[in-house]
Amino acid sequence: MHTRSLGTTGPQVSALGLGCMGMSGMYGDADRAESIATVHAALEAGVTLLDTGDFYGMGHNELLIGEALRSAPAAHRDNALLSVKFGALRDPEGGWGGFDGRPAAVKNFAAYSLQRLGVDHLDVYRLSRLDPDVPIEETVGAIAELVEKGWVRHIGLSEVGAETVRRAAATAPIADLQIEYALISRGPEKEILPTLRELGIAVTAYGVLSRGLLSGRVAHDQRFDATDFRAHSPRFQGDNLRHNLTLVDSLRRIAEQKGATVAQTAIAWVLSRGEDVVPLVGARTRERLTEALGALEVTLTEADLAAIEAAVPADAAAGERYAPAQMAMLDSER
Numbered sequence: 001m002h003t004r005s006l007g008t009t010g011p012q013v014s015a016l017g018l019g020c021m022g023m024s025g026m027y028g029d030a031d032r033a034e035s036i037a038t039v040h041a042a043l044e045a046g047v048t049l050l051d052t053g054d055f056y057g058m059g060h061n062e063l064l065i066g067e068a069l070r071s072a073p074a075a076h077r078d079n080a081l082l083s084v085k086f087g088a089l090r091d092p093e094g095g096w097g098g099f100d101g102r103p104a105a106v107k108n109f110a111a112y113s114l115q116r117l118g119v120d121h122l123d124v125y126r127l128s129r130l131d132p133d134v135p136i137e138e139t140v141g142a143i144a145e146l147v148e149k150g151w152v153r154h155i156g157l158s159e160v161g162a163e164t165v166r167r168a169a170a171t172a173p174i175a176d177l178q179i180e181y182a183l184i185s186r187g188p189e190k191e192i193l194p195t196l197r198e199l200g201i202a203v204t205a206y207g208v209l210s211r212g213l214l215s216g217r218v219a220h221d222q223r224f225d226a227t228d229f230r231a232h233s234p235r236f237q238g239d240n241l242r243h244n245l246t247l248v249d250s251l252r253r254i255a256e257q258k259g260a261t262v263a264q265t266a267i268a269w270v271l272s273r274g275e276d277v278v279p280l281v282g283a284r285t286r287e288r289l290t291e292a293l294g295a296l297e298v299t300l301t302e303a304d305l306a307a308i309e310a311a312v313p314a315d316a317a318a319g320e321r322y323a324p325a326q327m328a329m330l331d332s333e334r
């Protein structure tokens with residue numbers, strides 16, 4: 001497995017990380033045994049970076065990862081690096097209630113995550129969305145205290161803009177920013193990526209398949225369960241979806257010439273953005289994981305990249321990447 005560095009201060013991680021969110025319900029029901037088998041298969045293949053959040057299934061995802069780690073061979077378990085998000089508030093019905101980045105809350109969230117995961121430290125710890133009521137310096141400062149005490153190894157950020165990145169980096173060393181970055185989600189390229197590169201901070205890119213849209217397996221009349229993120233995602237609605245699937249068809253023609261799948265080509269494109277970009281793939285079955293890992297064997301030449309750019313130009317997607325209420329929570333979109 002190729003490795004990449006999480007910034008100038010972070011750890012070496014596998015070039016692809018496994019995003020575990022879908023194992024706890026964001027895309028409909030998931031099979032627990034298959035989810036655990038997927039984590040095991042990822043570790044076996046040399047994936048070391050596992051991404052989770054304490055709010056994914058209100059602790060469900062962390063308990064699942066903890067179980068998967070305990071039942072994995074010791075050598076694989078020891079290689080695993082846990083990247084954990086916190087701060088999103090939930091309720092018993094599964095509703096969302098804003099974000100909490102207060103120092104006392106940071107330490108409280110971390111204490112519960114350590115217990116649920118069954119580990120003695122978290123490798124990368126990050127606030128999931130900026131808390132508008134708490135300066136980033138206070139939240140990052142609280143994580144830095146956890147680093148000093150050995151409970152956390154590295155500090156990450158999630159979906160924040162360039163100015164917040166600078167303020168965070170002036171407070172403590174930052175390993176990476178987690179942000180949506182894909183062929184059809186190019187927002188970070190304008191200001192955020194150059195800032196990260198100036199400061200030696202890596203990107204862990206999520207949504208590299210735009211929630212499965214860039215997999216080539218979504219139909220124009222597909223229906224999603226109300227609990228599925230895509231039921232409310234602007235990119236998966238009506239005319240937007242029809243338009244976006246024409247982009248997928250264009251990408252499919254290039255993928256076929258490369259002997260790759262659409263998903264592999266989309267992941268390979270994100271991999272081609274630089275050694276400081278680590279795509280997280282949201283696989284929850286071994287089959288999907290195997291396909292995603294195949295992207296590591298796809299080399300895109302300059303001609304391929306130019307063909308992809310022509311087929312799927314930046315800003316070509318119809319619809320925002322989140323519904324309006326969720327867009328409003330993104331410091332990265334200000």
Ligand SMILES: NC(=O)c1ccc[n+]([C@@H]2O[C@H](COP(=O)([O-])OP(=O)(O)OC[C@H]3O[C@@H](n4cnc5c(N)ncnc54)[C@H](OP(=O)(O)O)[C@@H]3O)[C@@H](O)[C@H]2O)c1
Nearest residue numbers: 019020021051206207208209210211212215263282288291
């Ligand atoms: N920081 C943040 O704000 C944030 C936000 C969202 C996610 N994340 C993290 O990033 C990870 C990845 O994000 P994501 O899951 O939203 O994005 P994604 O990888 O773009 O999309 C996942 C979706 O793509 C489908 N898929 C995956 N591999 C496929 C393949 N080879 N062929 C066809 N379809 C495939 C999955 O299918 P199935 O439905 O069949 O499994 C799933 O529905 C998450 O697990 C989470 O850890 C972070």
